Amino acid sequence: MKPMNGAGIISDRDILIAVTINILGVYTLSLPRILAEETTAADGWVGILLGGGVACILAWVVAKLTLLYPNKSFFSIASDLVTKPIAVILTFLFTLQYIAITSFQVREVSALAHQYLFDQTPLEVISLSFLLVVVYGVCGSRAGIFRLNALFLPFVLVGLLVVVVVPLVFIKTENLLPVFQTDFKGYVQSTYSSLNTFAGFGIILFYIALVKNPKNTPKMAVKGVIFNTILYTILYIVCIGTFGNSTTANIFFPTFDLSRTVEIPGGFFERFDAFLFLAWTIILFVHSLMAFDIAVMTLMMVFKKVKKIMLVITLTPLIFFISMIPKDYVELTHIARYISLIKLTSLLLVVVLLWSAYKIKGGKQSE
């Protein structure tokens, strides 16, 4: 009856978009600061490139792993490779992780709004209204989420392009000098920090199962990571060029402040941070939407009979309360670091575990 694009099944390109958008996130806002702290002048780009490279390899491995069992969900792959109880534990691990990510994003959006838009509007209102919009999105179809990604991509790209292009006139090349004066430790640290921001590609572990024709999907996932690497490098260089290293290291969200520094004289667009706020809210929204969706999805893998809407209803208050736990911004920044750490390690853990299980069982499986 429904002829088109069989619901729930997505294409390669959707994965590319999803990975691209999902890697962008709150971390992107503060990434230049963290890198600038660890490196001198503009040397942070080395860290970004290295981090991006490592992330590419990881993304490739994860994608390949899921492709061993095409169109099978993570849970069924895991229960096939490592017994069902362990699979349940692993799946729950991811559920918890993605619930935490959603909560964090929900909280972060109000932090961002307080930073740039509001003074007195209560945190709860900003977060809750955001969360409810996320819930509205999750209630839609999963294919719809991917369509949403594709719909939002132009806004995000245009937003970021504006951030990058407009300050180009204001860049002082002397801020980028000297080159390669960072010590080895700085490079390692910056690589690690940037790798953390790339952890968003973890979503492919769950979404590849939905791809219609998954042959090229690993390539697409890697392309998404590469795209972000390039984007981050440019962003970082623009940030350093405009502010200088020490200022970048001392601004809370350097990427966002870029737009506030530059004033295009004359016309209506003298101050264009409004557009950027749109882009960032969208990025945060998509990020939390997908995290929420994965949380629901992983739960549905385990509890097959529960209705999606019931899960959403139960998770929503939970996420809201979790998001209200951090007391201040210091806790929030700590949590940000922990979350990306957990994101990365859990991904690594699962990949290593499943790969080794596959290798051990490998002989029997190949028929």
Place this chain on the structure above:
Amino acid sequence: MRRSLFTRVYKKSTDQQYESATQQSESEFNIPIGLTLKENVEIIKKKLGDPSDLIVRDITVGKNKHKCSILYLSGLADQKLVNDNILKMVQTEISQSDTNSNQSGTGQSEPNANPSEASQSEPNANPSEASQSEPNANPSGTGQSEPNANPSEANKNNPKSSQSGGTQSDPNLLETIEQHVIAITDTKKGQTLYEVINAILSGNAVFLLDGVNTVLVMGTTGYETRSIEEPQSEAVVRGPRTGFIENIDKNITLIRRELKDPNLRFDVHEVGRRSKQKVVVCSIAGIVNPDILNEVNRRIKTIDIDAAPDSGFVEQWIEDSFLSPIPQILDTERPDHVTYSVLQGKVAILVDGSPFALIAPVMLGEPLQSIEDYSQRWAIGTLLRLLRFLSIFISLFLPAIYVALTSYHPGMLPTKLAFSIAATREGVPFPSIFEALLMAVTFEILQEAGIRLPKAIGSTIGIVGGIVIGDVAVSAGIVSPAMVIITSLTAIASFTTPNYSLATGLRVLRFGLLAAASILGLYGIILVFIMMCIHIVNLKSMGVPFSSPIAPYFLGNLKNLLIRSPIITLKKRPPYLEPRDINKINDGGKSK
């Protein structure tokens, strides 16, 4: 998703009711026609409530002076046609058969001569009538299998009837009259009262012969219709000036005239329990995706309604989500728009009595395209399209952004603009949200009044609204001049939308955005914007995702969505419709 599920369940439940209801009404009328002419006429009169416009003409035919009657509704049937091609023919047949009987006495051979004489005697009348009856003939083309079957039945019945009653007329007489006397191409035979009454109500003339339980139904429908005029709701500077009218047969002709494709298909449905309207689904076999066509046909079959005065009723019955402010089916008055859409692989729905054809499925951005874009040079077509996107953005967001910026984030305005707005708002007694609502509602009232009033008085509204409210309200200090600018800009921008339904739908959203802006400022606008996007991606039109041109398909479509690239580059039909034949032009004309 939830909503469309909801509608579907709802429709299914009513589906059954509908079937039982129609069965009831049919059984009520499902009486076979009797043999006695007088009784038959009486029953028909009774069923129709003996209307004054029902014309019953009793005549006798043949040498045996068979009684017969011609029945039709005076306003619906073409009286000239009835008089010249039915009554006159039958009467001449009578006189000729009389003379013929005197000459030869054999009744069998007579009729063969008659038609040729008849056609010779009135050569002038026939062509004109033929052209008149042409639109009538077309719809019956789809139902032609029925009349073919009828004569054989009639032949079977007639011998029986001739055996049962001696006083009855010659069983072949009706056949003879149909074959040789009546000068009308579209004839059918009916055997039930239901058929006959329906035929009369549709403007057909009915020929009853005493002693025969078969009735001859002749397509004489011809009533006054509006002449073909330029469409009012979609005016173009360059392009065809024809618009649909209220007569579905004429509308079908308009489409046929533009597309001489043998694959052009019209699936006929009947809609309206009481109105019995004809609804036609128009598509091109070999282009249209059969899934879409079947879905449209299926949904039209579920319609259960007394009458559909306009295609809007049909639209609301078959659209995917009736709660959405965005129309999922496009309405157009222009035949060229219909042919263009049908050639894209879409489906058009024509409803009798409505000059608005429906086009489905419709995708994001398509209501913003005017068919005129293709008539103009591509550069200006592209600019106009971009302009329309800009104006839809203005008409949706401008008042909300104004409220958000003035009452929450004046820091985002350019410095001097901020000061000017502050200066204009000095002394205005209302907060900006209230001011915006006031002006928006005033504008809506003006617009509504302008539409409802007769054209002559309509211009007064412009003066009262524009000068009195705009100018005096400002000088009285009730609203700020900036707000008047915003409101009028919004209004003008909303008029650039080629599709009226979309423009009206978006009016609702504008108020939602205003509310959000007044509560959470820019953040609120962004959230509502995201919600709108979520709604759009979950919306479907005839099962095809509404956002298809942008997501999942992307770059390939932009050349016909955001911009209007040169005609030769538009080689393909939209892929999201999954048409049977994707290529419009095979090589972009390069081989020439």
Place this chain on the structure above:
Amino acid sequence: MNKFTLICSLIFYLLILTGCWDNVEIEERAFVYGLAIDRTEESKSNSEIELTEQLIVPEQFASTGSGGGGSGPAFRNLTASGETIFDVNREMFKQASRTTDPTHLLLVLFSEELAKEPKRLEQLLDVFLREKDMRRGINIAITSGKASELLTVVPEHEKVPAQYISKLLEQKKNLEIINVVKIGDIQNKLLDNVSFPLPLLKTMNPTVIDYEGIAIYNAQKDQIVGTLKGDYAKGLSFMSGKKHTGTINIEVDQEKATVELTEIKSSFSLINDDPNNLHISVNVEVEGTIAEQLGTDDVLDREVLQQFNRALEKEIEKLTKGTLTILQNDLQTDAIGLGSYLFQHHPKLWKSVKVDWETGEKYFTQSRIDVIANATVNRPGSIIRTTNN
């Protein structure tokens, strides 16, 4: 399912309808356009400051003047004193009928007196960078004399003093004027401990403000250490290679002439990298047009042109030498960005001299700085000469 949506939307509306927290109508805001910070006159504690806010009166500001109703000034100055700027701003609420809104702040003036107190300027700058409503593009200037006085100067051309001053700061056609200093730029310099110049303004009469010279901020001492005026200011402009143009007076054949410079480029190069014997050369390349000639030389003559060039080079070298002497000896402040140059191009050397650049060993003071000027007069103007005698 529908109940869920209903409940959700109900919660949403309930929350939302309780208030519009940050809603302040635009006409209820008093936009701060300029700020002046002084030391309090009868200062009780040393740290107390006096803040003058210039608030915009939009009605007067936006009026085109054709109506004739525009009487009264387009601004309103309020003054209060307290410990910190933010605190004083709140103090101001007691005087202003409207909420002050610093989102369109254009200009901050510090009195020289205040800026000469160690650490004072950087402490006061914090709020402008931290506060979310502030932009990084706020102009900064130092005033000799009381800063608040400048905010009362109303010229005939502009409606608001702050606007007048900021346009003055953005002037580019004079060599004594340095590039506009924005708060955002300063942050990086403060963080990197780099000294920098600031514009210095002075009230001349009730309707005129004069761009007096350049105040030099020493990053090690965290205070204004001195000023450069007149020719010394010009010398600084040559070395820091501004995008400015300006005029320079030279003498050719004992006759005065004025050259309008169209382009100034400067670059540093390190000649000797021994920390105790640093030798840096500053290459200044200028292009110019003869703007005014009091003599009667044939400007088409190559010889004469060379004379012009050489005179120009000599003049530039003289000017910069003078500036350098003051900077190196009197002020001991690297206001031309040599330190940044060393950091960017010779990071290893910089590492060893960084700590003792301006203080301690005073490498900056000890280093030898040569200026090599290279001037080209490439346009003679429209005529060759005015008179023949």
